[in-house]
Amino acid sequence: xxxxxxxLVVRDASSLQLLQLYTCLDQIQYIEWSSDSLFILCAxxxxxxxxxxxxxxxxxxxxxxxxxxxxxxxxWSPDGRHILNTTEFHLRITVWSLCTKSVSYIKxxxxxxxxxxxxxxxxxxxxxxxxxxxxxxSIFVCSNWQLLRHFDTETQDLSGIEWAPNGCVxxxxxxxxxxxxxxxxxDGRLLSSFRAYEWPLGVKSIAWSPSSQFLAIGSFDExxxxxxxxxxxxxxxxxxxxxxxxxxxxxxxxVEKSPAVDPERLSFPPTRELASxxxxxxxxxxxxxxxxxxxxxxxxxxxxxxKVGVGMLAFSADNCFLATKNDNIPxxxxxWDIRKLKLSVVLEQLCTIQSFQWDPCQPRLAxxxxxxxxxxxxxxxxxxxxxxGEGDFQIMxxxxxxxxxxxxxxxxxxxxxxxxxxxxx
Amino acid sequence: MGDWKTITVPxxxxxSKNIFSYTSExxxxxxxxNSQVLRLSLPSSKNMHSFFxxxxxxxxxxxxxxxxxxxxxxxxFPSIYAESKGxxxxxxxxxxxxxxxxxxxxxxxxxxxEVEMQHMxxxxxxxxLQNCYAKLKExxxxxxxxxxxxxxxxxxxQSKNRNLHQLLKNEKDEVQKLQNIISSRATQYNHDxxxxxxxxxxxxxxxxxxxxNKKDKKIAMEILNCVGRADGKRGAWRTxxxxxRNEEExxxxxxxxxxxxxxxxxxxxxxxxxxxQQMKKDIISLLPPQKQxxxxxxxxxxxxxxxxxxxxxxxxxxxxxxxxxxVREQLTNSIRKQWRMLKNHVEKLDxxxxxxxxxxxxxxxxxxxxxxxxxxxKLELEIQQCKEMIKTQQQLLQQQLTCDDDTTLxxxxxxxxxxxxxxxxxxxxxxxxxxxxxxxxxxxxxAAIRLGLERKAFEEDRGAWLxxxxxxMTADCSNSNATTPSAFLRSSEPDIRLVKSASQQRKPSSxxxxxxxxxxxxxxxxxxxxxxxxxxxxxxxxxxxxxxSDDKEETE
Numbered sequence: 013x014x015x016x017x018x019x020l021v022v023r024d025a026s027s028l029q030l031l032q033l034y035t036c037l038d039q040i041q042y043i044e045w046s047s048d049s050l051f052i053l054c055a056x057x058x059x060x061x062x063x064x065x066x067x068x069x070x071x072x073x074x075x076x077x078x079x080x081x082x083x084x085x086x087x088w089s090p091d092g093r094h095i096l097n098t099t100e101f102h103l104r105i106t107v108w109s110l111c112t113k114s115v116s117y118i119k120x121x122x123x124x125x126x127x128x129x130x131x132x133x134x135x136x137x138x139x140x141x142x143x144x145x146x147x148x149x150s151i152f153v154c155s156n157w158q159l160l161r162h163f164d165t166e167t168q169d170l171s172g173i174e175w176a177p178n179g180c181v182x183x184x185x186x187x188x189x190x191x192x193x194x195x196x197x198x199d200g201r202l203l204s205s206f207r208a209y210e211w212p213l214g215v216k217s218i219a220w221s222p223s224s225q226f227l228a229i230g231s232f233d234e235x236x237x238x239x240x241x242x243x244x245x246x247x248x249x250x251x252x253x254x255x256x257x258x259x260x261x262x263x264x265x266x267v268e269k270s271p272a273v274d275p276e277r278l279s280f281p282p283t284r285e286l287a288s289x290x291x292x293x294x295x296x297x298x299x300x301x302x303x304x305x306x307x308x309x310x311x312x313x314x315x316x317x318x319k320v321g322v323g324m325l326a327f328s329a330d331n332c333f334l335a336t337k338n339d340n341i342p343x344x345x346x347x348w349d350i351r352k353l354k355l356s357v358v359l360e361q362l363c364t365i366q367s368f369q370w371d372p373c374q375p376r377l378a379x380x381x382x383x384x385x386x387x388x389x390x391x392x393x394x395x396x397x398x399x400x401g402e403g404d405f406q407i408m409x410x411x412x413x414x415x416x417x418x419x420x421x422x423x424x425x426x427x428x429x430x431x432x433x434x435x436x437x
Numbered sequence: 438m439g440d441w442k443t444i445t446v447p448x449x450x451x452x453s454k455n456i457f458s459y460t461s462e463x464x465x466x467x468x469x470x471n472s473q474v475l476r477l478s479l480p481s482s483k484n485m486h487s488f489f490x491x492x493x494x495x496x497x498x499x500x501x502x503x504x505x506x507x508x509x510x511x512x513x514f515p516s517i518y519a520e521s522k523g524x525x526x527x528x529x530x531x532x533x534x535x536x537x538x539x540x541x542x543x544x545x546x547x548x549x550x551e552v553e554m555q556h557m558x559x560x561x562x563x564x565x566l567q568n569c570y571a572k573l574k575e576x577x578x579x580x581x582x583x584x585x586x587x588x589x590x591x592x593x594x595q596s597k598n599r600n601l602h603q604l605l606k607n608e609k610d611e612v613q614k615l616q617n618i619i620s621s622r623a624t625q626y627n628h629d630x631x632x633x634x635x636x637x638x639x640x641x642x643x644x645x646x647x648x649x650n651k652k653d654k655k656i657a658m659e660i661l662n663c664v665g666r667a668d669g670k671r672g673a674w675r676t677x678x679x680x681x682r683n684e685e686e687x688x689x690x691x692x693x694x695x696x697x698x699x700x701x702x703x704x705x706x707x708x709x710x711x712x713x714q715q716m717k718k719d720i721i722s723l724l725p726p727q728k729q730x731x732x733x734x735x736x737x738x739x740x741x742x743x744x745x746x747x748x749x750x751x752x753x754x755x756x757x758x759x760x761x762x763x764v765r766e767q768l769t770n771s772i773r774k775q776w777r778m779l780k781n782h783v784e785k786l787d788x789x790x791x792x793x794x795x796x797x798x799x800x801x802x803x804x805x806x807x808x809x810x811x812x813x814x815k816l817e818l819e820i821q822q823c824k825e826m827i828k829t830q831q832q833l834l835q836q837q838l839t840c841d842d843d844t845t846l847x848x849x850x851x852x853x854x855x856x857x858x859x860x861x862x863x864x865x866x867x868x869x870x871x872x873x874x875x876x877x878x879x880x881x882x883x884a885a886i887r888l889g890l891e892r893k894a895f896e897e898d899r900g901a902w903l904x905x906x907x908x909x910m911t912a913d914c915s916n917s918n919a920t921t922p923s924a925f926l927r928s929s930e931p932d933i934r935l936v937k938s939a940s941q942q943r944k945p946s947s948x949x950x951x952x953x954x955x956x957x958x959x960x961x962x963x964x965x966x967x968x969x970x971x972x973x974x975x976x977x978x979x980x981x982x983x984x985x986s987d988d989k990e991e992t993e
Binding site for chain 2: 054075076077079080081101102103104145153179181191197198199211241
């Protein structure tokens with residue numbers, strides 16, 4: 013599904029054929045599929061309206077109007093039948109039910125990076141709240157929206173919460189002014205608290221491993237600390253220096269290769285294809301010899317939220333690799349082998365990394381840097397894929413299909429789908 | 438006697454020295470000689486002759502002779518006079534005296550030379566030493582100056598060091614101060630933030646109230662029709678029961694997670710214990726058997742006994758797979774002990790090896806090394822033999838697989854012949870069976886035809902009998918009294934008919950069953966035949982017959 017201005021376009025995933033076309037009242041800011049893929053919600057923040065469309069019955073419609081309360085965020089509940097709207101200024105979260113047309117309110121939600129999280133199995137929801145200048149976490153049962161637990165956290169300013177994939181542990185971390193990560197059990201007990209250092213800027217990003225065994229904490233001091241689930245103590249620190257000296261690390265460097273121009277094929281006036289192929293630069297990967305020094309960007313000292321530290325963290329689906337990005341060294345993706353807890357590969361690109369995502373089935377990483385190329389890495393090697401087409405297609409973000417067969421590449425105005433063919437055995 | 442006048446003449450010529458030595462020896466009469474000597478102190482060879490002539494002239498000859506004699510006698514030489522009181526000179530004694538004097542003169546010259554040499558040497562040594570002394574003095578001066586300079590530098594550096602220390606302390610203090618400032622500012626910011634947040638909350642509350650108070654009719658949900666729940670269930674009311682259930686479910690989830698983790702940990706533990714046990718066994722096997730002699734030191738003995746006990750215990754307990762603390766500790770302790778013993782052993786071996794390099798006399802070590810080498814040789818030989826064996830086996834295999842063409846053809850032919858013979862046998866059997874089957878089929882068809890004919894006849898009879906019966910029945914009905922007998926008749930008739938049909942049934946069955954004597958395939962054929970027969974149009978009546986007879990049997 014994609015939205016264009018005020019229209020919602022639904023296409024088939026394998027053939028990109030147009031299936032449905034819905035029109036909303038105003039420009040759509042956010043769309044989300046329900047968990048059973050039967051409904052799509054379209055949030056129009058400016059108007060404060062959420063419209064829900066059904067795929068089975070195109071004639072069915074639903075409109076939720078927040079009125080003067082305003083709308084800042086909207087999302088589905090895991091059962092696909094409730095919509096949670098966050099009103100402006102985070103005054104409250106309204107839970108609208110599509111089954112019973114009833115409404116519930118959650119008061120005092122916290123305006124933070126990640127305030128509402130659901131467990132992977134969709135049973136429980138944790139909401140970060142703030143009352144009387146103190147942070148609290150409430151755990152609700154999603155089936156009947158009953159409050160299960162309500163407890164306070166020892167944080168200064170709770171910045172985010174995240175469930176472990178096994179749904180039993182909740183990680184909460186403090187604002188970047190304080191390095192503090194708290195781990196709570198499902199029933200609200202504090203299991204452990206982790207603090208690496210006191211004064212410098214703290215946690216920037218957090219990721220759970222898919223088996224819930226490890227919690228990776230990326231911080232502003234360019235290090236990733238990994239905690240284990242048995243003792244909740246640090247088992248290792250992964251450093252991101254600008255020079256890589258270890259012999260066991262493979263460094264793939266993206267190099268531009270100028271396109272070979274056949275002088276006989278040149279024609280005047282040049283055809284469009286020829287022009288685009290002339291000017292679009294191709295690139296490939298080269299293996300650089302260790303030691304390699306990466307491009308290091310010194311952050312501006314007196315700005316808030318400096319571009320320092322480990323800003324992106326992602327575990328692979330098979331729990332074997334961890335991909336990180338150090339914002340100081342914005343062109344490189346670091347891939348760590350979790351079984352050995354060592355740096356295994358560094359991908360050095362020509363431009364700043366915009367985003368990367370692991371394949372949900374295999375240990376395959378897709379990286380995009382704002383150019384018209386998508387980069388794929390797997391333990392077998394890495395490859396540069398050029399998006400065919402004319403003009404610039406600057407890929408800003410990407411997303412894998414849940415089967416791992418295709419990728420959606422998004423630029424500012426367009427998107428395209430990249431299909432990955434399996435090997436013929 | 439004349440006075441000895443030693444004239445120190447600082448003139449360094451040998452002549453003058455000689456003159457000087459002369460002057461020192463000879464007694465010179467006081468006045469004349471003195472003046473003469475004084476006059477002749479100037480070094481000139483000419484003067485020497487004049488000097489010689491000046492001492493003794495013709496006038497004072499006797500005086501000079503007596504003088505010389507006196508001198509000589511005082512020096513210990515014999516007198517030059519022939520007799521003690523005569524005036525005649527003893528030439529021999531004079532010559533002897535002269536000779537003696539010459540010898541003396543030579544000796545003195547030599548001594549003088551030597552002394553002069555020594556004097557020169559001493560002089561040069563003196564010079565040399567003075568030079569050295571001067572140089573050393575200079576050096577001393579230099580080094581003193583250097584020392585002074587270094588001391589200065591040292592002082593400067595120390596002062597620098599002190600300064601730096603001071604700076605460091607200052608910096609540390611500053612850092613501490615800054616930290617304090619930071620913390621105080623942080624608390625201040627927190628306080629301010631809290632205040633602002635409270636204000637913000639108040640605003641939010643107010644806004645919320647306003648929003649809610651407005652009672653916007655707009656805040657609503659417009660939905661075409663309610664959608665069913667995803668899991669198809671209906672919503673439940675919020676009651677205590679549901680709350681309790683929620684709690685229960687939550688605890689269940691947690692418990693299952695813990696159980697899973699515990700299982701994993703148990704598995705891991707079991708694996709690790711196995712590995713440790715294996716390691717222990719390996720270590721025990723690695724340790725040499727010599728150590729097990731009781732002659733060893735008491736410590737080892739104790740350790741050994743412990744070790745054996747441990748083995749026994751732990752083996753037993755391993756079978757029970759206890760996981761209590763004591764067992765765990767025992768296992769780890771025993772492994773540590775084994776490891777220590779192994780380490781000691783390896784260290785001893787190392788020492789032995791190092792000693793063996795230096796001392797060739799230690800036969801034990803040499804032997805052990807020799808043994809080791811022998812063993813390695815043996816093993817290598819074995820390996821070679823095995824390799825050769827493997828090679829030969831491979832070759833044989835290859836031969837077997839790819840032998841000459843002739844043999845392969847022969848073999849193939851043999852196999853083919855065998856197979857052909859077998860096939861032929863089977864064919865024969867098959868043909869025989871086929872013949873038999875044909876025969877049987879013929880007989881069956883004949884029987885079937887016969888049966889069909891008989892059936893026809895039977896049917897006709899039956900039809901006639903039924904007609905007759907019907908007629909009699911109707912006749913009997915009009916005469917009600919005749920029912921029972923007719924019933925009996927009827928019953929008997931059908932009995933008879935039944936018997937007849939039964940007999941007829943038996944007949945065809947007997948006909949049919951005759952060939953169905955021995956072979957089981959023939960019975961199957963019988964069934965097949967039965968079905969075949971049933972298909973034939975003439976025998977269509979048969980199933981009906983069977984059915985009817987069955988019916989009749991049932992009714993009767």
